[in-house]
Amino acid sequence: MWLKYSKYLLSSSKSSSLIYFELIKQCRREFSRHASKLKLRRSKQDLDQSNILRIESEKEIHRSSLLIRPTIFTLSFVGCSFVTCAIWQYESHRKKLKRQKENWQSKNKSQNIPSQLKNIWYNIPESKRTIGTIIGLNLIVLLSWRIKRFEPFLLKYFTSTPYKKNVSSMLLSTFSHYNGIHFLCNMYVLWSFSDPIIKIFGKEQFFALYLSGGVISSWLSYVIKVMTRTQNISLGASGSIMAILGVICTQYPDAELAIIFLPFLTFSAKTGIISMISFDLLGTIMRWRYLDHSAHLGGVFFGIFYVKYGSKFMWESLTPVVQCWHQLREKFK
Secondary structure: OHHHHHHHHHHHHHHHHHHHHHHHHHHHHHHHHHHHHHHHHHHHHHHHHHHHHHHHHHHHHHHHHOOHHHHHHHHHHHHHHHHHHHHHHHHHHHHHHHHHHHHHHOOOOOOOHHHHHHHHHHHOOHHHHHHHHHHHHHHHHHHHOOOHHHHHHHHHHOOEOOOOOOOOHHHHHHHOOOOHHHHHHHHHHHHHHHHHHHHHHOHHHHHHHHHHHHHHHHHHHHHHHHHHOOOOOEOOOHHHHHHHHHHHHHHOOOOEEEEOOEEEEEEEHHHHHHHHHHHHHHHHHHOOOOOOHHHHHHHHHHHHHHHHHHHHHHHHHHHHHHHHHHHHHHHOO
């Protein structure tokens, strides 16, 4: 009986050993299968991650390329504006001398209606004629927004965003206002502050400053929008007007200013410009969307730069251009 029992134990121990080894083999196979799956999954995840990084890198390169055309346009436009301004100023001076001579000769002659109208126009102060022209152009665009069929054209050319192919909107958007209150506020500030600049620099230099300030403000707005991946559009003359304010407040830091609706609250021009820059810096950092704060900064910084360094540098550089133009004019006279 003991022998039978011992044989049974031996046979059972052998079978249990076989079962045990079989379980180990099965566990190894399962582990190998799961390990290979895990390895494959990890390799896929690594591949996906590398693809994501590659796509993000390509997007960064693409976003940077969005600024190439606007930058070239800005540099070209500002340069051409001041070259044109120098030649225009030369021609205006010649025309003024000629007009004085004609007026002296025709003092005792009767004038026809066109001549009388021409004299009425020239009797209006030059600063008011210049600002009136800008306000008139802005008013035409404002009224055009009210015509439904013009909207696609205006959206394409008179609103600015770095995601457009046409760069002309960097300039044209500075003459565009959709809202009447926005238009009135901007034009009021322009009318109030432009007169002393035109008297100092002349209408030609004022136009170059105004238009260049608008384009530079659009350019800085583009840079910030690309960096922050913002896709909203911008329009309005605020960037150009901020350039004018930058000139005024730098040229006359002690001048007394007041807020439109709070005339009793006065402050110096220096305090005003520091407050505006601080407000727009905060708006840019906090990404406030109601106003294009980065465009305001672009305009005001250009105005400050122009008074401190730009005016002298540009006009010294443009003297040879005017001399060359004079020689060409005399040659083909």
